Amino acid sequence: QQQVKQSPQSLIVQKGGISIINCAYENTAFDYFPWYQQFPGKGPALLIAIRPDVSEKKEGRFTISFNKSAKQFSLHIMDSQPGDSATYFCAARGSNYQLIWGAGTKLIIKP
Amino acid sequence: EAQVTQNPRYLITVTGKKLTVTCSQNMNHEYMSWYRQDPGLGLRQIYYSMNVEVTDKGDVPEGYKVSRKEKRNFPLILESPSPNQTSLYFCASSFKGEAFFGQGTRLTVV
Numbered sequence: 001q002q003q004v005k006q007s008p009q010s011l012i013v014q015k016g017g018i019s020i021i022n023c024a025y026e027n028t029a030f031d032y033f034p035w036y037q038q039f040p041g042k043g044p045a046l047l048i049a050i051r052p053d054v055s056e057k058k059e060g061r062f063t064i065s066f067n068k069s070a071k072q073f074s075l076h077i078m079d080s081q082p083g084d085s086a087t088y089f090c091a092a093r094g095s096n097y098q099l100i101w102g103a104g105t106k107l108i109i110k111p
Numbered sequence: 112e113a114q115v116t117q118n119p120r121y122l123i124t125v126t127g128k129k130l131t132v133t134c135s136q137n138m139n140h141e142y143m144s145w146y147r148q149d150p151g152l153g154l155r156q157i158y159y160s161m162n163v164e165v166t167d168k169g170d171v172p173e174g175y176k177v178s179r180k181e182k183r184n185f186p187l188i189l190e191s192p193s194p195n196q197t198s199l200y201f202c203a204s205s206f207k208g209e210a211f212f213g214q215g216t217r218l219t220v221v
Binding site: 006009032034036041042043044045046049089093096097098099101102103104 | 151153159207212213215
């Protein structure tokens with residue numbers, strides 16, 4: 001029940017296309033859902049986050065869609081650029097502010 | 112500048128030789144944690160600390176030790192490293208679930 005399942009494991013998208021990464025969870029007590037972006041040789045960094053009382057949050061080309069009833073949330077990257085190539089992690093915050101992590105998605109944007 | 116500093120960045124060691132990876136944060140966060148990252152397995156939490164002198168096991172604690180004597184420091188200790196501990200390690204400090212990561216330590220045990 002503490003798991004966060006992330007898919008796909010890897011994704012190749014053409015420049016200008018839409019990248020979509022999905023996550024699903026079971027624990028309805030999770031109260032905060034961040035996405036982290038990790039470039040090679042760097043630690044993950046917070047990209048965008050959403051709370052379960054909101055169905056969508058947009059920051060520039062990055063959008064989180066949240067479906068509370070389905071217990072799913074997804075990251076959409078519009079007009080994907082080669083600079084977006086990175087590994088993306090979803091996470092969910094549980095008790096004591098513990099983050100439960102998805103397994104990560106390696107995104108490659110082809111020029 | 113708010114940061115989490117890990118040292119060393121790279122380390123090659125031999126089986127059984129004790130080592131310590133240091134981690135320091137300047138954000139006065141109470142919560143700190145250690146992760147290992149392996150291909151296809153994502154981030155797995157090793158240990159975490161909710162405050163000074165308060166530590167607890169994460170998902171993969173075997174073969175590791177930690178201590179939290181000061182708020183800013185959270186070292187990771189491998190008392191007898193083995194080749195299966197070859198990995199990329201990250202320290203993180205968090206505030207209300209927002210995590211700030213260090214640059215990582217790539218450890219190779221031969």
